[in-house]
Amino acid sequence: MTARQAAEAGRDRLASALIANGSLQPDWFAAYHAVPRHLFVPDTVWPGMADGVRQGHAVSRSQDAAAWWRAVYSDVPLTTQWDDGAHLGNSRGTAPSSSSSMPTMVFSMLAALDVADGHRVLEIGTGTGWNAALLSHRLGSANVTTVEVDGSTATDAQRRLARSGYAPVTVVGDGAAGHPPTAPFDRVIATCSVRDVPRAWIEQCRPGAMIVAPWGPEYGGEAVVKLTTQPDGSAHGGFARSSAFMRLRAQRVARPNSLAYLSAPWPADGVRSATTLSPDELGGWAAMFAIGVRVPGVFPLTERYPDGTYTLWLHDTAVTSWATADWEPGRAEFEVVQSGPRRLWDEVEAGWRWWDARGRPGVERFALTVAPDGAHAVRLKR
Missing domain, CATH: 3.40.50.150 (Vaccinia Virus protein VP39)
Structure with missing residues (x-):
């Protein structure tokens, strides 16, 4: 040919x-x-x-x-x-x-x-x-x-x-x-x-x-x-x-790794708890979008291990707070550790449950308003 x-x-x-x-x-x-x-x-x-x-x-x-x-x-x-x-x-x-x-x-x-x-x-x-x-x-x-x-x-x-x-x-x-x-x-x-x-x-x-x-x-x-x-x-x-596009270069940010958040060896001053919400539930595109709309200034990182398990890290952009949730197969409860003035796992879990309670709406159910002063507001359409 x-x-x-x-x-x-x-x-x-x-x-x-x-x-x-x-x-x-x-x-x-x-x-x-x-x-x-x-x-x-x-x-x-x-x-x-x-x-x-x-x-x-x-x-x-x-x-x-x-x-x-x-x-x-x-x-x-x-x-x-x-x-x-x-x-x-x-x-x-x-x-x-x-x-x-x-x-x-x-x-x-x-x-x-x-x-x-x-x-x-x-x-x-x-x-x-x-x-x-x-x-x-x-x-x-x-x-x-x-x-x-x-x-x-x-x-x-x-x-x-x-x-x-x-x-x-x-x-x-x-x-x-x-x-x-x-x-x-x-x-x-x-x-x-x-x-x-x-x-x-x-x-x-x-x-x-x-x-x-x-x-x-x-x-x-x-x-x-x-x-x-x-x-x-x-x-x-x-x-x-x-969609999944590369970020406008002027709005790129350098993300610190998890070590930047720890004030001492693990678990530093973190407080342990447990959750029935699997970290796996937080990884879908629509779920991440909804959580991001509800929980500003937070981003996730995933640390994966050779045995197939992983730790979901949550960091705030102000570098003041962090949280982890450990995923293992077959578990009904997952260990959580949180530190800092913001309880990031609690915030993210609340954001996910808000989304779940409304029938897990897709991105097309949301609308964005940019005000004259530049403020952004995203809401769920009726």
């Missing part, structure tokens, strides 16, 4: 899958076929694994073209950079820092953006340039501004865009600042997640504009929110679906 045949077969196969799952809508058919993904994928990528948050081994077009084509036209994210470019070679780095997003997510978010002819769009996170090219085909390059924080990533994307015949306004800079020279915008789409929706995005939008962005609380879990901007400078909207 020639490269052209592989591309056409892969595109058709992926299109069928995206149409079947509802992500590729008719108004994006033309852009999908005019802007093939393979033109925006580098020679070496790390395809995503089935759980959506891990990467497989590197696939190189020059070394295994058939595997590369399969990866490009599979409905998986493709990591394209590790450790902000500091990691080189074909091994996996420490943290993925750029990717070509999962096609289902790409077209689901573009459908949620609900663009119309003449709309001006700000994209946060150029990445490989594929999303910017799709928008440019649909709206015209002059109506698209795309911002990328990584200089080398932006240069590569601009080269691919030009080679494909598109010339959106490309900016190297902090996406949290938006891009005032091409504002006001009718739509903003982010291909990175945020904990706080930047005020600049709202301020650079017309009233009634829409912002589509992955949003996640401190604890974990994440979902795509669709916000409509209001004349008073606020924005409000619901969540469309769960």
